[in-house]
Amino acid sequence: GDSVTQMEGPVTLSEEAFLTINCTYTATGYPSLFWYVQYPGEGLQLLLKATKADDKGSNKGFEATYRKETTSFHLEKGSVQVSDSAVYFCALKHSGYALNFGKGTSLLVTP
Amino acid sequence: ETGVTQSPTHLIKTRGQQVTLRCSSQSGHNTVSWYQQALGQGPQFIFQYYREEENGRGNFPPRFSGLQFPNYSSELNVNALELDDSALYLCASSLGRTGGDNEQFFGPGTRLTVL
Numbered sequence: 198g199d200s201v202t203q204m205e206g207p208v209t210l211s212e213e214a215f216l217t218i219n220c221t222y223t224a225t226g227y228p229s230l231f232w233y234v235q236y237p238g239e240g241l242q243l244l245l246k247a248t249k250a251d252d253k254g255s256n257k258g259f260e261a262t263y264r265k266e267t268t269s270f271h272l273e274k275g276s277v278q279v280s281d282s283a284v285y286f287c288a289l290k291h292s293g294y295a296l297n298f299g300k301g302t303s304l305l306v307t308p
Numbered sequence: 309e310t311g312v313t314q315s316p317t318h319l320i321k322t323r324g325q326q327v328t329l330r331c332s333s334q335s336g337h338n339t340v341s342w343y344q345q346a347l348g349q350g351p352q353f354i355f356q357y358y359r360e361e362e363n364g365r366g367n368f369p370p371r372f373s374g375l376q377f378p379n380y381s382s383e384l385n386v387n388a389l390e391l392d393d394s395a396l397y398l399c400a401s402s403l404g405r406t407g408g409d410n411e412q413f414f415g416p417g418t419r420l421t422v423l
Contacts, residue, residue, distance in 0.1 A: 201350075233414075240312065240398060240414035241351070286350055295341070295366060296412065298350030 199224040203287050203299035210277055210306050218272040218302045220261075220287035228289040230254075230263050230270040231296065235284045244272075244285070277306045310335055312401050312415035320421045321389050329384040329418045331399030339363070339404060340382040341412060342374060345396040357382055358404075386420075394422045 204219040222230065232244040232254070245254030250265035259274045270287060287299040313332045321327050333340050339358045343351035353366035357376035371387040380401070386393055396419050400412035 238416065240416045241400075242414070243411055288350070295353030295356070295364065296343075296351070297353070300348065300350050 199228065199289060199291050199297045201287050201289055201297055201299035203285075203302050206284075206301075206303035208302060208304045210304070212279055212306055212308055213276045214306075216272070216274040216277045216281075216304070218285055218287075218304070220270045220272065220299060222268050222270065222287075222289050224268075224289055224291050226291060227265075228291040230261070231288040231290070232259070232261055232270070232272050233286040233288060233298075235286065235301070237283070241286065277304070279306045279308055282306045312399060312413050314397075314399050314415040314418050316418060317416070318419045318421075320423065322423050323389055323391060325389050325422075326385065326387045327389060327420060329386075329397050329399075329420070331382045331384070331401075331415060333380045333382070333399075333401030334413050337401035337403050337413070338380050339402045339410070340376055340380065341400045341402070342382070342384050343398040343400065344368070344393075345398055345417070346392075347395070351398055354384070389422045391422050394420060396420075 200223045229248045231246045233241040234244045245256040247254040247263035253262045284301045286301045288296045341356040342354040345351040355365040356363045360376045376382045396417040398417045399415045402410040402412045404410045
């Protein structure tokens with residue numbers, strides 16, 4: 198069945214450092230891919246998405262490119278801020294109803 | 309525009325008890341999905357309701373059941389609680405069935421602890 202694998206955290210970075218969170222997936226066909234962010238005490242928020250191969254999703258300085266050849270959707274940001282500290286979830290939606298999430302990667306950005 | 313709200317925020321129950329969690333969908337949304345997020349894990353899909361009918365179900369036993377009301381708010385009921393049911397329960401609303409590409413908007417969740 199479909200599955201998503203994310204790099205394990207926690208990831209600790211200094212402010213203004215470059216961020217990469219790896220995400221790979223297993224799915225038949227052509228799923229849509231998503232990154233969600235969960236701030237402490239809050240629900241999940243959609244950060245960005247891509248619906249077909251080679252699409253690049255971007256939002257708030259974050260980017261991810263749908264790579265079908267490597268079945269990957271790695272999240273990147275050029276310069277992280279303390280306010281980016283949160284848990285990041287990679288997810289896919291194949292056909293049907295449900296988002297299929299990875300286990301999440303905790304990011305802590307220190308001043 | 310009011311976002312997705314859930315109640316209660318926290319709940320403590322004992323094994324064997326029953327629990328009802330509630331969700332109010334975002335204004336204008338007619339679809340509600342429920343997810344279970346165990347500690348340190350990603351959310352797992354429980355089921356979805358579209359216009360008051362169950363529209364899809366994940367790998368959860370029948371003691372997990374739900375309802376959607378005419379105003380599109382929803383309840384999640386869990387019978388015969390087990391320790392492993394301890395988790396954050398998330399509700400997400402969207403406009404239209406999510407077989408398509410309709411964005412799901414998540415509430416803050418209900419933290420259930422089963423002792």
